[in-house]
Amino acid sequence: MAFDKYRDDRVCPIVGRIITAGECYDVHCVIDGAPEWTAPKDIRTIDGYKEKCLKCPMHIFED
Secondary structure, eight states: OOOOOTTTTEEEETTTHHHHHHHHHHHHHHHOOOOOOOHHHHHHHHHHHHHHHHSSSOOOOOO
């Protein structure tokens, strides 16, 4: 079965551990304007996490 970047867990380059697709989506939502507290604390406390997320190959860019 192929990897589904909308559903499958993945290694997050920000924290260097496996995160769920839901955690990844929460970080993505913060970048798009959701409240900062909605992202997992161990991710949002990393300096430059938004820029790192945008450079991640798993980042979902919406049209």
